Amino acid sequence: MDNTKIDRINALAHKQKSVGLTEEEKIEQAALRKEYIESIRESLRANLNNISIQDADGSITDLGEKFGKKNE
Incomplete structure (x- = not known):
């Protein structure tokens, strides 16, 4: 969304x-x-x-691949 539309929202x-x-x-x-x-x-x-998180065992979990729709 560009600033002109945001300005229009504010004006309205x-x-x-x-x-x-x-x-x-x-x-x-x-x-x-x-x-x-x-x-x-x-x-x-x-x-x-x-977002990726590092577990206690040192492994890294990519939350986008695990829960999100990163492949789309």
Whole structure:
């Protein structure tokens, strides 16, 4: 998600608090928020898929391969 969309989300939030939104703006706001949340989830999944932990016996477990969808 680029900064122009984030700025638009913020502008709609400020307008909602001050004067309210039209139906079209409410639909746009919902779509932008949905897209923003999905981009956050994708980023979090990517970060979690790159985590490896070292067990007490010295072996390394790649959590992305064990639990995530690293192969996709």
